[in-house]
Amino acid sequence: MxxxxxxxxxxxxxxxxxxxxxxxxxxxxxxxxxxxxxxxxxxxxxxxxxxxxxxxxxxxxxxxxxxxxxxxxxxxxxxxxxxxxxxxxxxxxxxxxxxxxxxxxxxxxxxxxxxxxxxxxxxxxxxxVGKESASQRQIDEMFNAYARGEPKTELPTGIDPLTLNAVQKLFTDPQVQHTAETVARALTISRTTARRYLEYCASHHLIVAQIIHGKVGRPQRIYHG
CATH class of the missing domain: 3.40.50.2300 (Response regulator)
Incomplete structure (x- = not known):
């Protein structure tokens, strides 16, 4: 990181x-x-x-x-x-x-x-950072990000690119797990907003959503990279 x-x-x-x-x-x-x-x-x-x-x-x-x-x-x-x-x-x-x-x-x-x-x-x-060598794909990605920018993706209403990027960065470490509540606290947004971005990421295979059934209470939805 x-x-x-x-x-x-x-x-x-x-x-x-x-x-x-x-x-x-x-x-x-x-x-x-x-x-x-x-x-x-x-x-x-x-x-x-x-x-x-x-x-x-x-x-x-x-x-x-x-x-x-x-x-x-x-x-x-x-x-x-x-x-x-x-x-x-x-x-x-x-x-x-x-x-x-x-x-x-x-x-x-x-x-x-x-x-x-x-x-x-x-x-x-x-x-x-932290790479001694790079594949052609990584080099292509780097020069695309440097010279031409990322391909423009049409985002649905209610999904802001800056907030989306902030949510994705929370999952840089593959060992990290989050809920809508922890994302809301980390980014100072509402739980409803956090859940919307998490579900968007999960539906586009950017993160993985998993349902955890506890001994008591409702099942909890956990997200990880």
Missing amino acids: TEPLTLLIVEDETLLAEMHAEYIRRMPGFSQIWLAGDLAQARTMIERFKPGLILLDNYLPDGKGLTLLHELTQARYPGGVVFTTAASDMETVSEAVRCGAFDYLIKPVAYERLGQTLMRYQQRRRML
Whole structure:
């Protein structure tokens, strides 16, 4: 199981940076989130905290985010960078891609799109951790998650992709078992909502549902990976 991801948001609009941080805090898999308002602060925080992922604006008071992206590339920085900018010119886009940016989000950033990017980065990170070699299938999955994203799946009404992803992550360890009540507590949602997501996962063979008959009371429905 991978460690929670640390994140640095480099954005000179303080309110916007705080809104990004508030949204990301609601997602599973993130621990510390730091904010930097310019390149100088960003460099200091990167050196001190070594965040696993950086959300990087391009237009900053003391220069361009592309400059920092170049520096990180040259230093072979192990973390990822998601570029967030109002710049949509192909020169900037091409340079960000050449420097290895994981994704490029044009402002104003849609939070659904940001959420998909963060989940894809977490997916790639899990694929890279703890493996000495990889099969072609695993490599294909990693590059799909990196470059093209996951195939879009139409979800039924009442099933949100972020909540669905959070539920699935509770079953990363195959030894873990959950009930609707334990999932509800873990994700701070209602038991009815938890049960809906669990049954969706079970019906799509993402997890296994099992009925346990106790000595007293009603049978209990247990879910495991």
